[in-house]
Amino acid sequence: MLPFADAASVELPMGQLLRLSLFQVSVGMASVMLLGTLNRVMIVELNLAAMIVAFMIALPVLIAPFRALLGFRSDTHRSAIGWKRIPYLWFGSLWQFGGLAVMPFALLVLGGDVVHAIPFAGEVLAALAFLMTGLGLHMTQTAGLALASDRATDETRHRVVALLYVMFLLGMGASALIIGFLLQDFTSLKLIRVVQGAAVIGIVLNVIALWKQEHVRPMSREEREAPRPKFSDAWADLMAGGTAGRLLAVVFLGTMAFNMQDVLLEPYGGEILGLSVAATTTLTALWSIGALMGFALAARMLSRRANPYRMAATGILAGIIAFSTVIFAAPMNSPTIFFAGAAMIGFGGGLFAISTLMAAMTMPAQGLAGRGLALGAWGAAQATAAGSSIAIGGTLRDWVNHLALQGQLGEALNSNATGYSVVYHTEIAILFITLVALGPLVRTVTSRFDQPDHGPTGIGLADFPT
Numbered sequence: 001m002l003p004f005a006d007a008a009s010v011e012l013p014m015g016q017l018l019r020l021s022l023f024q025v026s027v028g029m030a031s032v033m034l035l036g037t038l039n040r041v042m043i044v045e046l047n048l049a050a051m052i053v054a055f056m057i058a059l060p061v062l063i064a065p066f067r068a069l070l071g072f073r074s075d076t077h078r079s080a081i082g083w084k085r086i087p088y089l090w091f092g093s094l095w096q097f098g099g100l101a102v103m104p105f106a107l108l109v110l111g112g113d114v115v116h117a118i119p120f121a122g123e124v125l126a127a128l129a130f131l132m133t134g135l136g137l138h139m140t141q142t143a144g145l146a147l148a149s150d151r152a153t154d155e156t157r158h159r160v161v162a163l164l165y166v167m168f169l170l171g172m173g174a175s176a177l178i179i180g181f182l183l184q185d186f187t188s189l190k191l192i193r194v195v196q197g198a199a200v201i202g203i204v205l206n207v208i209a210l211w212k213q214e215h216v217r218p219m220s221r222e223e224r225e226a227p228r229p230k231f232s233d234a235w236a237d238l239m240a241g242g243t244a245g246r247l248l249a250v251v252f253l254g255t256m257a258f259n260m261q262d263v264l265l266e267p268y269g270g271e272i273l274g275l276s277v278a279a280t281t282t283l284t285a286l287w288s289i290g291a292l293m294g295f296a297l298a299a300r301m302l303s304r305r306a307n308p309y310r311m312a313a314t315g316i317l318a319g320i321i322a323f324s325t326v327i328f329a330a331p332m333n334s335p336t337i338f339f340a341g342a343a344m345i346g347f348g349g350g351l352f353a354i355s356t357l358m359a360a361m362t363m364p365a366q367g368l369a370g371r372g373l374a375l376g377a378w379g380a381a382q383a384t385a386a387g388s389s390i391a392i393g394g395t396l397r398d399w400v401n402h403l404a405l406q407g408q409l410g411e412a413l414n415s416n417a418t419g420y421s422v423v424y425h426t427e428i429a430i431l432f433i434t435l436v437a438l439g440p441l442v443r444t445v446t447s448r449f450d451q452p453d454h455g456p457t458g459i460g461l462a463d464f465p466t
Contacts, residue, residue: 007160012151017160020151021167022209023089023144026202028171030096030137033103033198034060034130036284037179040266040277042107045186052110054394056126057262060134061390064383070142082217085150086210088143093206096136100199103129104192140206141168147214166295169288176284184278243441248381250438251356254312255385257430258319258349260393260423262386265326265345268420269338272330279335283342290346294318298354308358309442315352316431316438322348323424323431330417353382359441393423 008014034057042053070088077084106129110122145164152160175198182194261268266280294315301311322344329338357378401419403409409418 007152007156007163009153009156011153012148012156012160016151016213017148017163019211020144020148020209020213021164022205023093023140024164024167025171025174026093026096026205026209027137027141027144028168028173029175029198030100030133030202032172032175032179032284033100033195034133035262036176036266037183037277038103038107038195039262040270040280041183041186041191042110043267044270045277046107046110048110049394049398051391051395051398052123054391056130057394058387058391059127059130060137061383061387063131063134064138064387065380067138067142067383068377068380070139071146074143074146078219080219082219083214085143085147086214088139089147089206089210092136092139092141092143093203093210094136095132096140096206097199097203099129099131099133099136100195100202103133104188104195107191108188144209147210151213166292169292169295173285173288173292176282176288180278180280180282180285184276186277244377246437246441247356247359248377250312250434250441251378251381252385253430253434253437254316254352254356255382256389256392257316257427257434258345258352259386260389260427260430261323261326261345262390262393264393264397264420264423265342268326268330268417269335272417272420273333273335273338275335283339286339286343287346290343290348291350294347294350295354298351298358307442308355309438312352312355312359313435313438313442315348315350315355316435318344318348318351320348320428320431323428327421327424330421396426397423 008017012020039053039057042048042056074084074088077087079087102125106122106125110126148160148164179194179198183190266283269275269280269283270277298311322341325337325341325344329335329341397419399419400409400422401416404413404415404418407414
């Protein structure tokens with residue numbers, strides 16, 4: 001009766017599968033630190049400009065377009081003992097640990113709490129810390145997912161990857177609640193302890209996850225010296241298709257619309273609604289719950305042969321309602337409405353992401369462009385949009401607030417909430433543009449998605465095809 005109970009196999013028993021999934025918990029915890037807790041601390045407690053914070057948060061996200069290349073390199077990695085994934089998983093864990101270990105000190109220098117005579121020392125140190133953490137978590141997640149896919153059978157592979165996705169969301173939700181509880185009474189010393197504690201826990205979880213997970217297959221000298229296949233050839237083959245290009249445009253636009261507020265949602269709750277660090281950190285938990293609900297709905301609809309592009313449109317419409325709800329939270333001074341809007345953003349964004357992922361999986365493979373490369377391109381478009389939209393959102397908020405507080409936009413808009421509201425309205429506009437770009441793709445889907453399936457229709461989580 002439990003979802004994912006059938007994800008285990010002889011090649012990957014349930015105990016080893018659950019142990020391997022711990023790397024997703026580690027990555028979820030690091031994501032909460034980067035995209036949730038630290039951006040609120042930098043803007044509200046350390047009083048940094050949102051533009052600087054947005055660029056810091058965007059740095060690790062912008063590394064993610066190279067995930068397809070990292071996965072391709074681990075596919076073709078040559079070693080004497082035959083390991084492919086473990087070296088990338090291990091060194092990714094080290095990068096993630098190092099970034100989080102030095103990050104709190106870099107933030108204190110950036111915020112002016114530490115006296116120094118080196119120009120831009122805080123900005124450089126913080127940027128390096130965010131880059132190290134971002135590179136580590138992306139390398140860890142890419143290699144870990146590839147390792148799980150290698151060990152799973154053809155029958156259980158989609159269930160295994162679905163389980164790992166859920167573990168990522170659960171890791172984010174649990175980490176957000178724990179970090180929020182620990183930072184109830186914020187001090188600089190407590191920030192150092194929490195962030196460095198997360199670094200230690202992350203590397204411990206990753207070591208437990210990777211221990212004896214990849215079988216040793218010795219390679220001969222001829223195998224190690226053989227020429228590797230070219231990534232550029234397969235990439236050029238993929239981009240020759242028209243459907244793939246439009247899908248990537250939809251993914252880019254939709255992701256930009258859902259992620260422009262990533263660096264602003266917690267500061268919005270703290271600055272406009274007066275919420276504490278602990279209260280705003282729970283927003284990440286609510287976002288995770290909303291994303292899990294979107295995941296469950298998508299799995300159930302996909303088990304009934306639903307059209308993935310229509311599902312993506314449903315996620316976009318949910319996002320429009322969510323951002324409208326967040327906008328109304330400020331004039332009504334209602335934290336309840338604000339929290340409901342945050343959960344709806346997670347629901348809409350999760351449903352949109354899963355639906356477009358399904359569409360990328362079912363793209364016909366042509367020539368060298370297999371579905372694995374299509375998924376890599378999907379991740380590249382999503383990550384590039386997420387990184388750039390975070391930077392744009394923070395810059396737009398600072399610029400509009402500068403004009404509004406100087407009275408250049410009129411007396412009615414002379415408020416700190418004006419910049420946030422403009423960003424949310426911009427996201428709603430981009431969501432409508434995404435709907436326009438999505439429309440022609442609905443007609444390209446094969447009829448098998450539009451035919452109802454009269455077979456068993458359980459919760460469907462174990463049947464998520466990824």
